[in-house]
Amino acid sequence: MSLRAGDLLTQTREGLYCPLGGFHVDPTWPVPRALITHGHADHARSGHGKVLATGQTLRIMAVRYGEDFCETRQEAVLGEEIRIGDVTVRFAPAGHVLGSAQIAIQAQGVRVVVSGDYKRAYDPTCLPFEVVPCDVFITEATFGLPVFRMPDTAGEVSKLLDSVALFPERAHIVGAYALGKAQRVMALLREAGYDRPIYLHGAMEKLTELYKREGIPLGETPKVVATERSKLHGAIVLCPPSAIQDVWSRKFPDPVTSFASGWMRVRARARQKGAELPLVISDHSDWPDLCRTIRETGAGEVWVTHGQEDALVHWCGTQGIAAKPLHMLGYGDDGEAEPAAAVEEPPAVSDEAVA
Amino acid sequence: MNDFAHLLDRLAYEPRRNAKLRLLQDYFAHAPDPERGWALAAMTGNLTFREAKPAMIRGLVEARVDPVLFALSHNYVGDLAETTALIWLSQNPPAPAGEGGSTLAPPGHNNPPPHIPTLSEVVQTLATTKKADLPGHIADWLDALDETGRWALLKLITGALRVGVSARLAKTAIGALGGHEADAVEEVWHGLEPPYLHLFAWVEGRGERPTTLNPAPFRPPMLSHPIDEETDFDKLDPAAFSGEWKWDGIRVQLAGGRDEAGEQVARVYSRTGEDITHAFPDLAEAITFTGTIDGELLILRESRVQSFNVLQQRLNRKAVTPKLLEEFPAHVRAYDLLTAEGEDLRPLPFAERRARLEGFVAALDHARIDLSPLVTFETWDDLAEARADPASVGAGEDADAIEGVMLKLRDSPYLPGRPKGPWWKWKREPHLVDAVMMYAQRGHGKRSSFYSDYTFGVWRERPEGGRELVPVGKAYHGFTDAELAKLDRYVRNNTTKRFGPVREVAYGIDQGLVLEIAFEGVQRSTRHKSGVAMRFPRVHRIRWDKPAAEADRIEALETILARGEREIAPGAVIAEETP
Numbered sequence: 001m002s003l004r005a006g007d008l009l010t011q012t013r014e015g016l017y018c019p020l021g022g023f024h025v026d027p028t029w030p031v032p033r034a035l036i037t038h039g040h041a042d043h044a045r046s047g048h049g050k051v052l053a054t055g056q057t058l059r060i061m062a063v064r065y066g067e068d069f070c071e072t073r074q075e076a077v078l079g080e081e082i083r084i085g086d087v088t089v090r091f092a093p094a095g096h097v098l099g100s101a102q103i104a105i106q107a108q109g110v111r112v113v114v115s116g117d118y119k120r121a122y123d124p125t126c127l128p129f130e131v132v133p134c135d136v137f138i139t140e141a142t143f144g145l146p147v148f149r150m151p152d153t154a155g156e157v158s159k160l161l162d163s164v165a166l167f168p169e170r171a172h173i174v175g176a177y178a179l180g181k182a183q184r185v186m187a188l189l190r191e192a193g194y195d196r197p198i199y200l201h202g203a204m205e206k207l208t209e210l211y212k213r214e215g216i217p218l219g220e221t222p223k224v225v226a227t228e229r230s231k232l233h234g235a236i237v238l239c240p241p242s243a244i245q246d247v248w249s250r251k252f253p254d255p256v257t258s259f260a261s262g263w264m265r266v267r268a269r270a271r272q273k274g275a276e277l278p279l280v281i282s283d284h285s286d287w288p289d290l291c292r293t294i295r296e297t298g299a300g301e302v303w304v305t306h307g308q309e310d311a312l313v314h315w316c317g318t319q320g321i322a323a324k325p326l327h328m329l330g331y332g333d334d335g336e337a338e339p340a341a342a343v344e345e346p347p348a349v350s351d352e353a354v355a
Numbered sequence: 356m357n358d359f360a361h362l363l364d365r366l367a368y369e370p371r372r373n374a375k376l377r378l379l380q381d382y383f384a385h386a387p388d389p390e391r392g393w394a395l396a397a398m399t400g401n402l403t404f405r406e407a408k409p410a411m412i413r414g415l416v417e418a419r420v421d422p423v424l425f426a427l428s429h430n431y432v433g434d435l436a437e438t439t440a441l442i443w444l445s446q447n448p449p450a451p452a453g454e455g456g457s458t459l460a461p462p463g464h465n466n467p468p469p470h471i472p473t474l475s476e477v478v479q480t481l482a483t484t485k486k487a488d489l490p491g492h493i494a495d496w497l498d499a500l501d502e503t504g505r506w507a508l509l510k511l512i513t514g515a516l517r518v519g520v521s522a523r524l525a526k527t528a529i530g531a532l533g534g535h536e537a538d539a540v541e542e543v544w545h546g547l548e549p550p551y552l553h554l555f556a557w558v559e560g561r562g563e564r565p566t567t568l569n570p571a572p573f574r575p576p577m578l579s580h581p582i583d584e585e586t587d588f589d590k591l592d593p594a595a596f597s598g599e600w601k602w603d604g605i606r607v608q609l610a611g612g613r614d615e616a617g618e619q620v621a622r623v624y625s626r627t628g629e630d631i632t633h634a635f636p637d638l639a640e641a642i643t644f645t646g647t648i649d650g651e652l653l654i655l656r657e658s659r660v661q662s663f664n665v666l667q668q669r670l671n672r673k674a675v676t677p678k679l680l681e682e683f684p685a686h687v688r689a690y691d692l693l694t695a696e697g698e699d700l701r702p703l704p705f706a707e708r709r710a711r712l713e714g715f716v717a718a719l720d721h722a723r724i725d726l727s728p729l730v731t732f733e734t735w736d737d738l739a740e741a742r743a744d745p746a747s748v749g750a751g752e753d754a755d756a757i758e759g760v761m762l763k764l765r766d767s768p769y770l771p772g773r774p775k776g777p778w779w780k781w782k783r784e785p786h787l788v789d790a791v792m793m794y795a796q797r798g799h800g801k802r803s804s805f806y807s808d809y810t811f812g813v814w815r816e817r818p819e820g821g822r823e824l825v826p827v828g829k830a831y832h833g834f835t836d837a838e839l840a841k842l843d844r845y846v847r848n849n850t851t852k853r854f855g856p857v858r859e860v861a862y863g864i865d866q867g868l869v870l871e872i873a874f875e876g877v878q879r880s881t882r883h884k885s886g887v888a889m890r891f892p893r894v895h896r897i898r899w900d901k902p903a904a905e906a907d908r909i910e911a912l913e914t915i916l917a918r919g920e921r922e923i924a925p926g927a928v929i930a931e932e933t934p
Binding site for chain 2: 311
């Protein structure tokens with residue numbers, strides 16, 4: 001290899017930067033040219049010059065930030081090669097949320113894949129992850145510890161439905177991130193045969209409507225009307241995690257507090273959040289899938305962006321794969337980041353606005 | 356085992372006391388004997404397995420999982436039992452190599468369902484099996500159980516359930532089975548042994564009330580409430596109260612009596628009813644009486660009360676050697692008399708009990724048991740003065756072992772539990788110092804994976820000129836959950852170095868976060884680079900506004916030290932109280 005991977009992609013204050021192409025990937029500050037892996041707020045920020053992303057990601061950004069979230073936008077079609085400066089880029093599905101993609105960057109026979117956030121587990125609301133062979137694989141490690149082995153989602157959804165059957169008089173309030181997790185829970189509930197309305201907090205409405213426009217069937221999802229809350233016996237209500245601590249959630253009949261998150265795997269974390277009914281549903285790869293994916297890419301080198309990087313770097317070492325942590329700041333605020341850091345959620349809509 | 360595991364799992368996620376109580380009652384009403392008895396023993400801290408230690412569990416896991424990955428996971432999860440339960444790779448069938456995402460094959464041909472042990476079986480096996488054979492048994496159980504079962508099993512055998520159930524709550528649930536109060540269960544408790552067949556028979560109306568064969572039983576103590584200076588004093592009449600020093604020791608109960616054979620029985624109980632007689636043979640010798648004394652355990656040298664730190668050194672020793680007894684002589688400063696010569700004095704008013712106590716201690720005339728003196732006052736201002744400066748009102752050289760004053764209503768009976776009104780504690784004002792955060796570490800339990808333990812430092816002159824921050828202590832409480840979230844974020848965003856679980860944060864003349872630390876005192880320490888150690892430090896306020904350069908200097912601590920200088924043995928363990 002004449003070109004080193006470190007020349008193809010460098011780390012700057014704004015995030016990962018490709019000097020040969022003159023662009024950043026998922027920058028945390030406004031830059032002239034950005035390639036965006038997916039629509040979560042920590043990866044997709046507003047205020048860039050040119051933005052290249054999948055059509056679904058661009059539409060998610062427009063819903064979140066308004067149509068003027070950047071100066072010019074370009075849609076990346078999955079699988080198609082795009083020439084930027086001296087490099088070629090290709091977007092491939094990442095299986096994380098609707099529109100999420102990995103970005104393969106190639107020049108002079110060297111290929112680096114920036115995976116963004118990804119998962120291998122079943123998700124009816126987005127395309128499945130595609131393995132892209134590469135020299136350097138850049139991975140997250142949100143759940144990068146061997147204690148994180150996520151259970152089958154069908155079992156978790158049935159826990160919720162069992163509880164609804166057991167307590168038909170109590171409302172079940174499920175905290176779920178507004179982009180991706182909420183719609184995945186709705187789709188999984190529909191697959192499990194739940195056909196009653198699923199009530200939504202106001203902060204989830206727009207993105208859920210977008211999912212429906214993109215062809216994901218989610219059934220009837222009315223917005224909660226403030227004055228009707230006390231009448232929602234036995235209902236399933238989805239809201240952003242922050243709204244659970246809010247007085248908003250206390251107006252429901254004897255609410256059962258639930259969270260859908262990979263963090264629910266760890267008892268202490270579930271208790272910190274006050275979860276009575278923890279649902280272990282993750283939009284990130286668990287430990288076995290992180291390991292499997294690294295092997296399947298055939299990468300000789302792994303860079304770890306954020307999460308529990310120490311363990312994954314160590315594991316790579318035991319497998320003879322060179323690995324280093326990037327210690328990137330600013331990632332992991334997508335609600336499945338460590339709860340302590342997860343303050344940047346879409347603002348919970350106040351009672352008045354919901355009414 | 357699965358029913359017990361299910362109960363613990365439900366309890367762990369249930370924040371409401373009444374709901375916990377319902378879960379416990381439901382379990383005790385339906386679980387068979389002796390399963391429920393062993394469960395009760397586990398919840399009341401009456402099951403200990405000498406041979407099954409955390410090190411053994413660790414060894415078992417490390418035989419199957421990379422020790423580095425296990426250590427990182429343990430550090431993250433913050434609980435050995437849970438980490439092991441989650442990370443355990445079942446060998447039913449053998450796990451594949453590599454990262455080992457093992458899954459259980461469905462039971463069937465050539466793969467019989469694993470044997471899930473009962474709680475009784477676990478307890479019996481742990482009690483009777485030789486140490487060398489234990490790991491094999493435990494591994495088999497871990498293979499057979501699911502994650503919740505593994506977690507509960509490991510909680511059980513490592514002896515800390517931590518599901519938010521106190522022994523008191525468990526006893527409340529038992530009492531409720533037969534319409535009894537928890538105190539009725541407490542009264543018979545010390546004559547009982549697990550698995551408590553007689554107790555269950557009694558509360559279910561199938562048997563007699565268990566007679567206390569123990570002639571020196573534990574009596575649930577009466578506890579106080581902290582006084583709110585702003586609001587409470589206006590409502591209270593100073594003439595109705597009696598004042599005492601609040602000693603900085605540990606609350607104990609001395610119980611003595613004669614058994615059926617006429618032999619003297621002597622017991623020392625902790626405030627929670629734990630029998631600690633074996634650790635205090637010197638005190639047990641002094642229990643030549645028939646009665647129950649409530650008092651404070653202190654170390655006295657040449658009639659002078661030693662600091663809590665000195666007491667801690669005696670408490671922390673495993674072996675009670677003649678040398679230890681000589682260097683750390685235990686005493687009890689008595690402040691109440693609950694029974695005497697078979698008479699229950701608890702219904703009597705405090706003033707009467709006090710008079711009886713004075714006579715009792717005088718008649719006993721033993722060097723190890725003396726009377727806690729009364730603090731006389733007429734107005735609340737008098738009392739405030741005494742609290743501020745105990746030495747000036749008769750405490751003399753013992754003043755440094757006093758952590759405040761107690762107020763006891765003269766006409767109140769002795770009521771077990773924490774009734775509001777009759778007893779108040781008024782602690783001395785803490786010292787305050789502004790320090791700079793230097794390192795942060797992840798917490799455990801409720802705060803697992805938050806950076807919640809902070810090492811902080813104060814300024815010290817460098818011999819070569821300029822100044823530097825020198826660590827003086829560590830604090831891990833005093834902030835709200837919302838503040839913790841901010842502090843955690845601050846640590847993550849200002850990390851400069853990582854040392855395993857510890858992060859160094861940015862600090863210096865022009866950067867750093869100032870924490871106002873409250874603490875109870877300063878002691879000289881050879882373990883700390885600064886030479887001083889704080890008593891019971893906690894975060895009092897977070898000074899987001901204050902520049903690090905304006906934090907306090909080491910002289911601020913040395914001044915406090917000079918005021919209450921006490922000698923501390925090298926290698927002394929710095930006292931860490933639970934609030």
